[in-house]
Amino acid sequence: MKLSLSIPWMDFSAAGKASAEVKKLLARLGIEQGLVKRIAIAMYEGEMNIAIHGGGGTADIELTPDLVDIYLRDHGPGIPDIGLAMTEGYSTASEEIRNMGFGAGMGLPNMKRNADELYIESVVNQGTTVHLVFHLNRKQE
């Protein structure tokens, strides 16, 4: 099963809708509640990153009997130093974004905490792809 959703740039009335949609879909498919929540959190963080930093992009979700794969792609400025971006508290978000309750520098670390596997490919001035993998049959605290 495949699903492709677009994530608009700086549209905060829309940001988070793709994740909410995926969360509802996965719950309807009977996937365990804790796993659904982990997927929703990780995807929402990615969605906000694309809306805030990435200039908009797409979320492609692929569901197989064993895995949920989520590819979050944007054509934004890219991440020059992924190691630094993975540091809790590090953020390049503007004051405006912080006033909305985001930009705390918890996004990528939170995605890592919630996903079973996380892969980031980023090229400066070309964009970023974040690949989140969730195992359907493996228990995680």
Added chain:
Amino acid sequence: MKVSEIVEVLSARVYAGEDQLDLDVQSACGADLMSDVMAFVKESVVLLTGLMNPQVLRTADLMDIKAIVFVRGKVPSSDLVQIAKDSGMILLTTKYSMFLACGRLYEAGLHGGGIREIA
């Protein structure tokens, strides 16, 4: 603690979810940073916040948070109230500051837990 008790302790006004005040919450989370809410909340909590925008409700919805209290007497717009009603959430406001609202709930017996352990 039942949300109906929270309404009483905080002298709160109910804007949405009047029919769900029997809901039980294990703990509370006081935060204006939704990123932190997503990073730390684990269990069923009531969210106290001074931030008022649709992202608060969207974050709460994703985190399975069913009750939100806006502190410092902030009045939610009709749009926010509608989103809360559509999502089946309880929306409260209290005139207490964040500090006093959290303190009153703690004093009334709503204690810690609900968030992951911080190293």
